[in-house]
Amino acid sequence: MAYPLVQLPLWRDLKSRLMNEYACQYAGAPGPACMARHVDGVLRTYPVTFLRDADRVSLTVLRSILRHLRIPPSDFGLPLG
Numbered sequence: 741m742a743y744p745l746v747q748l749p750l751w752r753d754l755k756s757r758l759m760n761e762y763a764c765q766y767a768g769a770p771g772p773a774c775m776a777r778h779v780d781g782v783l784r785t786y787p788v789t790f791l792r793d794a795d796r797v798s799l800t801v802l803r804s805i806l807r808h809l810r811i812p813p814s815d816f817g818l819p820l821g
Contacts, residue, residue: 748802749816752793762811779810 749757755775758764764777766788776785786808791797797805799818806813 748796748799750793751788751791751795751797754797754802754805755788755793758805758809758811761815762809764809775805775809777809777811784809 755766758775758777759766762777764775767774767776772787773789773791774785774787776783778784786805788805791801802816803813803818805811806816806818
């Protein structure tokens with residue numbers, strides 16, 4: 741399904757928003773890069789080794805990150821969970 745009014749974010753902007761608004765943590769070097777978030781006492785992680793700061797995050801990857809970290813897709817203009 742197309743989302744014509746949703747502009748896909750740059751990774752650096754998404755990373756910043758996840759850390760500021762959803763208390764996510766970014767872990768980079770020396771290990772593999774990942775985003776992490778505590779949800780109901782469980783540490784949820786998502787590998788992001790394939791993303792660079794200037795990359796646009798694809799819709800598929802964005803939805804996957806949000807689902808994995810238990811963040812409502814509607815907060816990012818994606819009405820279908």
